[in-house]
Amino acid sequence: MKPDNPFRAGLALVAGLIFLSPVLYSIWMSFQTSAAYYAGGLEFTLENYGRAIGQFHFARYLLNSLIVSGLVTLIGITLATLAAFAFARFTFRGGDLLFGATVATLMIPSHISLIPNYLSLAKLGLLDTYAGLILPAISNGFAAFFLRQYIRGIPKALDEAAYMDGATPLQVLWRIIVPLSRPAISSMALYIFITEWNSYIWPLVAVGKPDLYTLQIGLSRLYRINPGEGLIDWPLVMAASTITILPVLIGFLLVERHLVRGITMGAVK
Structure with missing residues (x-):
């Protein structure tokens, strides 16, 4: 196998740095003091992270987001896998119609279901609870559709041998x-x-207790923290933003190999 072309490697590195530049700049800014940032100087500190976690309760918001996103992912992928298996492997009356309805949900803007979801959960007394944040998000038509197409590419002979x-x-x-x-x-x-993890509208509507705020809600409230007249404490906001994106980056690194393999294998099929 021939070694990689140095030009391609350099081009990929430059492109990667360009795409990552906003993230790298936000992390750089998060370690500066507000006074130094607005004065154009350089003065590094960890105080922004301490304030975000302690004073502005981002540790609690992080826990809330991990609980909600983790449970939505676990329940959602389980339901999607079960639905995909049923659609891909079984023939039953109304199956095509039901699958068509599942795919049709992809064309419905999520904001349309905002009021019905709110009224339903209000009648059930589930507003301002973890259940109220989780239940509307556990069904995912795209995941069911994607997994159904993937499972159809697996030979049925394997199923038949197992049934025998x-x-x-x-x-x-x-x-x-x-x-x-x-x-x-x-x-x-x-x-x-x-x-x-990036959901903002539904947590904003469904939750009024600060103890149940997610990271996105907490992050939006930091814009009210002003170091001076008409100024936003951008280093503090960037520190909170870094805390917000870290779990997503870690999750991506953990499943990167499976992610790339899943996309390429799906394309081949």
């Missing part, structure tokens, strides 16, 4: 389909996690 050995449909799903679909499932799990 006495396996049940759930055993086939757990022991054959899930292991072979791990790249696609990992990709969709990351997609669901990032989508919920």
Whole structure:
């Protein structure tokens, strides 16, 4: 195998730095003091992170986001996998219509369901609770569609051999389909996690207690913190933003190999 072209490697490095430059600049800014930032000087400190975590309760917001996004991802990917397996492997009356309705949800703007979801959860008394944040987000039509297409590419002969050995449909799903679909499932799990992690409108509507604020709500409130007349404490905001993006970056690094493999294998199929 020939070594990589140095020109391509250099071009990829430059392109990567360009795309990462806003993130790198925000991290750089997060370590500066407000006075130095507005005076054009350089004075580094960790105080911004201490204030964000302690004074402005970002440790609590981080925990809330991890709980909500983690549970939405776990429940959502489980439901999507079950639905995809049913759509891909079983023929039943109304199956095509139900699958079409699932795909049709991708064309409905999420804001349309905002009021119905709010009224439904208000009647159930689930506003200002973790359940109220989680339940509206656990169904994901795109994940079900993507996994269904992926599972259809797995030979049915594997299922039939398992059924001949006495396996049940759930055993086939757990022991054959899930292991072979791990790249696609990992990709969709990351997609669901990032989508919920970045959710802003629904947590803003469904939660009024500060103890249940997610990172996105807490981050928006930092704009009220002014170091001076008409100024925003941008170093503090950037420190909070860095705290907000770190779990997503860590999650991406953990599933990067499965993510790339899932995308490439799906394209080949």
